[in-house]
Amino acid sequence: METAGAIIVAAGRGKRMGTTESKQFLPLAGKPVLVYALEAFERTGRFERIVVVTGEEDRERVCKLAAGCRLKTPIIVVAGGKERQHSVYAGLQAVDSDWVLVHDAARPFIEPAQIERCLSAAQERQAAAVLAVRVKDTIKVADEAGVITHTPNRDTLWAVQTPQAFRTVELREAHEHAAREGFVGTDDAMLMERAGKQVHIVEGSYSNIKLTTPDDWHWAEEHIRRYAERDSEIRVEENGAAETARQRKETDG
Ligand SMILES: Nc1ccn([C@@H]2O[C@H](COP(=O)(O)OP(=O)(O)OP(=O)(O)O)[C@@H](O)[C@H]2O)c(=O)n1
Ligand SMILES: C[C@](O)(CO)[C@H](O)COP(=O)(O)O
Numbered sequence: 001m002e003t004a005g006a007i008i009v010a011a012g013r014g015k016r017m018g019t020t021e022s023k024q025f026l027p028l029a030g031k032p033v034l035v036y037a038l039e040a041f042e043r044t045g046r047f048e049r050i051v052v053v054t055g056e057e058d059r060e061r062v063c064k065l066a067a068g069c070r071l072k073t074p075i076i077v078v079a080g081g082k083e084r085q086h087s088v089y090a091g092l093q094a095v096d097s098d099w100v101l102v103h104d105a106a107r108p109f110i111e112p113a114q115i116e117r118c119l120s121a122a123q124e125r126q127a128a129a130v131l132a133v134r135v136k137d138t139i140k141v142a143d144e145a146g147v148i149t150h151t152p153n154r155d156t157l158w159a160v161q162t163p164q165a166f167r168t169v170e171l172r173e174a175h176e177h178a179a180r181e182g183f184v185g186t187d188d189a190m191l192m193e194r195a196g197k198q199v200h201i202v203e204g205s206y207s208n209i210k211l212t213t214p215d216d217w218h219w220a221e222e223h224i225r226r227y228a229e230r231d232s233e234i235r236v237e238e239n240g241a242a243e244t245a246r247q248r249k250e251t252d253g
Contacts, residue, residue: 002098004119005049005168006041007091010034010062010105011080013055016212023211024105025058029224033211034062035069036108042071043112046119047101049073053080053091085184085191089175095168099123102171102188103163106211109223114204115163121202122165128197129165130189131204132158161204164188170197 014023024034034052041050050071054062056079066075076094080087088102101119103110114131122129135157140148164187166174174191178184185191189199207223209216 002123003048004046004099004101005051005095005097006047006101006103006163007051007053007088007095008034008037008041008103008105009080009084009087009091010052010054010058011087012084012106014106017217018214022055022058023217024054025061026217028108028217028220029228032065033108034105035065037103037105037110038066038069038071038075040110040112041101041103041115042069042073044115044119045072046116047073048097049076049095051076051078051091051094052105053078053087055080083184084186085175085178085188088188089172089179092168092172092175097168099165100168100171101163101165104210107162107208108211108220109205109207109209110163111205111208114208118163118165118202121200122167125200126167128167128170128189128192128199129202130187130199131161131163131208132201133161133204133206133208135159158201160187160189160201161208161210162187166192170195 010024012022017023019026025032038050041047050073052062052066052075054077059077059079062077078090078094080090099119099122101115118129118131135154138154139152139157141150141152142148166188171188174195177195178191183194192199211217211220
């Protein structure tokens with residue numbers, strides 16, 4: 001049985017969010033953003049270790065946060081780097097599983113089933129696999145003057161997300177290859193592509209957004225509120241059904 005580890009990158013400063021506190025530590029419905037991803041990975045039961053990459057100054061509080069979650073999966077906390085890519089590479093030093101899933105702490109709505117689908121797809125194909133959603137808008141490519149140069153065929157376009165699953169040795173090699181060439185990319189799949197490796201798409205969900213700007217934060221709060229409402233409606237319905245069943249039992253004797 002091949003093993004899997006996870007890296008959750010949480011060393012960004014969240015400049016585009018514009019808050020003093022980094023977004024991964026902000027409370028969303030009372031729970032720090034980072035905790036959502038930790039709990040989702042834990043719930044799969046598929047990972048022998050979760051490595052959280054954070055700022056050197058935040059290591060202690062991440063250790064405390066993780067301890068407070070009382071997870072069964074061992075958590076390792078390491079310091080990240082200047083760019084996301086450097087943080088992932090730092091996390092990779094603490095992973096010795098056959099497979100590794102890299103996830104953004106800033107994507108709190110990842111669901112355990114999606115994590116499992118991504119890992120299973122990679123293991124079945126014996127190749128990298130990443131979650132992505134189909135692009136809904138028509139995308140234009142423009143030059144520096146803002147003049148459209150062409151319109152790619154939308155059927156070929158995907159908005160990539162995390163988690164992204166890789167054979168650990170291959171991802172490490174791809175990072176080292178990129179570092180040698182002085183290339184810094186915005187996701188890990190890009191580094192694999194440059195190293196000539198196949199990366200498969202696994203259809204994800206539009207709700208697995210990355211909290212990047214204040215608009216995303218407002219969307220996230222609303223999304224959680226709608227879920228809480230839906231859950232309490234389900235509970236009311238379930239309680240109602242249970243009560244009806246009890247009354248029927250009493251009447252029937
Ligand atoms: N040096 C960095 C930069 C980013 N990240 C992480 O990578 C994920 C995706 O990055 P992004 O949304 O760009 O986060 P920030 O870099 O924090 O945001 P910004 O670019 O607005 O500063 C986040 O979970 C972030 O914490 C990281 O671990 N190390
Ligand atoms: C990895 C990623 O979340 C995939 O969508 C994204 O590329 C991160 O990019 P950012 O520039 O750090 O926001």
